[in-house]
Amino acid sequence: MSTEMADPAGAKPTLRDVALAAGVHLATASRALSDSKTRPVNPRTAALVRQAAAKLGYVPDQVARSLRTHRTPAIGVLIPDMTNPVMPPLVRGAEQVLAQHGYTTLFADTDNDQAAETQRLAMFLSWRVAGLILATARRDQPLAPELVNSGVPVVLMSRKLDATPVPSATIDESVGIAQALDHLIGLGHRRIAYLGVPLWTSAGHERLVAFREITRDRGLDLPPEFAQVCDGYSERDGEAALAALLARPDRPTAVLTGNDMMALGCYDAIRAAGLRCPADVSVVGYNDMPLTHRVDPPLTTVRVPYFDLGRQAASLLVEALDDRGSTERSVRLTPRLLVRDSTAPAPT
Amino acid sequence: MSTEMADPAGAKPTLRDVALAAGVHLATASRALSDSKTRPVNPRTAALVRQAAAKLGYVPDQVARSLRTHRTPAIGVLIPDMTNPVMPPLVRGAEQVLAQHGYTTLFADTDNDQAAETQRLAMFLSWRVAGLILATARRDQPLAPELVNSGVPVVLMSRKLDATPVPSATIDESVGIAQALDHLIGLGHRRIAYLGVPLWTSAGHERLVAFREITRDRGLDLPPEFAQVCDGYSERDGEAALAALLARPDRPTAVLTGNDMMALGCYDAIRAAGLRCPADVSVVGYNDMPLTHRVDPPLTTVRVPYFDLGRQAASLLVEALDDRGSTERSVRLTPRLLVRDSTAPAPT
DNA sequence: CTGTTAGCGCGTTCAC
DNA sequence: GTGAACGCGCTAACAG
Numbered sequence: 030m031s032t033e034m035a036d037p038a039g040a041k042p043t044l045r046d047v048a049l050a051a052g053v054h055l056a057t058a059s060r061a062l063s064d065s066k067t068r069p070v071n072p073r074t075a076a077l078v079r080q081a082a083a084k085l086g087y088v089p090d091q092v093a094r095s096l097r098t099h100r101t102p103a104i105g106v107l108i109p110d111m112t113n114p115v116m117p118p119l120v121r122g123a124e125q126v127l128a129q130h131g132y133t134t135l136f137a138d139t140d141n142d143q144a145a146e147t148q149r150l151a152m153f154l155s156w157r158v159a160g161l162i163l164a165t166a167r168r169d170q171p172l173a174p175e176l177v178n179s180g181v182p183v184v185l186m187s188r189k190l191d192a193t194p195v196p197s198a199t200i201d202e203s204v205g206i207a208q209a210l211d212h213l214i215g216l217g218h219r220r221i222a223y224l225g226v227p228l229w230t231s232a233g234h235e236r237l238v239a240f241r242e243i244t245r246d247r248g249l250d251l252p253p254e255f256a257q258v259c260d261g262y263s264e265r266d267g268e269a270a271l272a273a274l275l276a277r278p279d280r281p282t283a284v285l286t287g288n289d290m291m292a293l294g295c296y297d298a299i300r301a302a303g304l305r306c307p308a309d310v311s312v313v314g315y316n317d318m319p320l321t322h323r324v325d326p327p328l329t330t331v332r333v334p335y336f337d338l339g340r341q342a343a344s345l346l347v348e349a350l351d352d353r354g355s356t357e358r359s360v361r362l363t364p365r366l367l368v369r370d371s372t373a374p375a376p377t
Numbered sequence: 378m379s380t381e382m383a384d385p386a387g388a389k390p391t392l393r394d395v396a397l398a399a400g401v402h403l404a405t406a407s408r409a410l411s412d413s414k415t416r417p418v419n420p421r422t423a424a425l426v427r428q429a430a431a432k433l434g435y436v437p438d439q440v441a442r443s444l445r446t447h448r449t450p451a452i453g454v455l456i457p458d459m460t461n462p463v464m465p466p467l468v469r470g471a472e473q474v475l476a477q478h479g480y481t482t483l484f485a486d487t488d489n490d491q492a493a494e495t496q497r498l499a500m501f502l503s504w505r506v507a508g509l510i511l512a513t514a515r516r517d518q519p520l521a522p523e524l525v526n527s528g529v530p531v532v533l534m535s536r537k538l539d540a541t542p543v544p545s546a547t548i549d550e551s552v553g554i555a556q557a558l559d560h561l562i563g564l565g566h567r568r569i570a571y572l573g574v575p576l577w578t579s580a581g582h583e584r585l586v587a588f589r590e591i592t593r594d595r596g597l598d599l600p601p602e603f604a605q606v607c608d609g610y611s612e613r614d615g616e617a618a619l620a621a622l623l624a625r626p627d628r629p630t631a632v633l634t635g636n637d638m639m640a641l642g643c644y645d646a647i648r649a650a651g652l653r654c655p656a657d658v659s660v661v662g663y664n665d666m667p668l669t670h671r672v673d674p675p676l677t678t679v680r681v682p683y684f685d686l687g688r689q690a691a692s693l694l695v696e697a698l699d700d701r702g703s704t705e706r707s708v709r710l711t712p713r714l715l716v717r718d719s720t721a722p723a724p725t
Numbered sequence: 726c727t728g729t730t731a732g733c734g735c736g737t738t739c740a741c
Numbered sequence: 742g743t744g745a746a747c748g749c750g751c752t753a754a755c756a757g
Contacts, residue, residue, distance in 0.1 A: 071742065092444050093749095
């Protein structure tokens, strides 16, 4: 069986095959394809090599290249749960700029599980990723030691750490809370409650702190129970918390929640108490997840630019990778209140 | 500067360092850590090696390993758009079983763009991925030639190809359509319309075909305009299509749509026509995206097990990889109608 | 059971 | 400008 022909269906062509076909040396082919700055190559031969490569369907072996160069153009992205509606735009944004810069995105969903996170992190590290984007960070939990002394650059996405200063792309939660509060106050509300998401994320914590500070700032004198944190993120959590508050004689006339699901749960509590939204109680959500414009009533909520946040997180990392770790800065984006129909003037 | 000590903060320890520390040969250390089946190693020395590895913080270099073994435990996952609510559970499911089997997930969002897809595919191929999961397939568009003669196993997720038989994990669309139709027919509806999603996905095509077949089967005599396909996937697309139908003297009393967004657009058309849902017109959606239970009225829709679909797609691929490509089978899951409040008995 | 040796595919340092 | 040699970190052979 004579097999003198190039075998498009057989083994993958290697750089040597390309060099052979182009009638040049291996090293020349290498330089031609990666147009080496240090060792320029004759344009004519370069064209020849490129032609041969195309003809053979040559695809450079990233694995071999990485081993040689000790640079792996791959970034690990760790997500706590893709089902969380804020995650898809985050990931989409990150992947977009990473690909733009030639990086491949290694993806993992940890399902909010510590063991899963450790396992995925080890995977990423064994791939010698050039950097890591973490959307899984908990405020109180420092970066894993194996991570810090691996020396791999890390950027936190939509999260921050309390103690350790790690570059991050986050939003200014106080702006979102302030806009929501001022909207409500402008509508004449004075008894405003906050039902927060859990505090183990920086976002959750900052929203609560912002609520406390800004209400004090605006001269609102609220009972401490009016600023509380729920156990979870669900409609049921929001419903239960508001139900308790509505039973009070000094019940709130408006409620601001840490996410949209809880806001929708508030709808249920209001209805169950024989009240109406927004006539009796105004509701403001957070995140502007899909379809919140279609619920009844359409939800007033704080829109967070998650897609941009993902892009920024990736940009930060790419920058750091280029500048050899000089610019370890963070970025902070601004959310914007979206007024719909779940807020109305305070009842008199 | 004497640097005789192990440097946990310096260069990554290599297998040789581990072997040295454990007082064994490089190859022995290799076998100990990957407990090679073919070449068993003394449990005592194995423990020694493992201990040394742990102490040094050794992380095996997957890049070097892949170069040597010609096996890259990485799977590329190509997604058309993470913003599409069906995608997150798909990806989550796939990543979960891939990680379970030791595979790293390479992720890319093509933004429904051909050029982006080509670029990402080239990336994946250059990484010598062991397999590919594609959620981007278009019915009429065969697999890219560079892909087919790369020989990399491919599984299609939630999509199929018309001409080429590629293993896939999909759902049985005819079951979903049949359940929806029988529900409507049971409610006394006879004039039922279908407003489909575009036909370039197998799912879109199969839903339309199923609608036509089943309505004929059930003896419904529908004008051809009652089964139509919209240009896009949005609320506006659904609204416009239904508005035209509602203007007819023989307007439908029920409408089934190719996705949930279009179903919600139908709500708008119904309201604009001075009619009510479900009293005058019943609506059934498709996919059961988040919050469809909270819209007004809560949407009756076909729930599709996307998370399982993702798991199955990955399982299919892992199987094929184990069996060396012997079992090139496909899998078909079953959707289930979720009856809520957007459907009611036909008006008399 | 363990040590020895060779080389995966590529980029880079030297010589020419 | 181009050719030759070397080695990245690891595992598959083959001895011993």
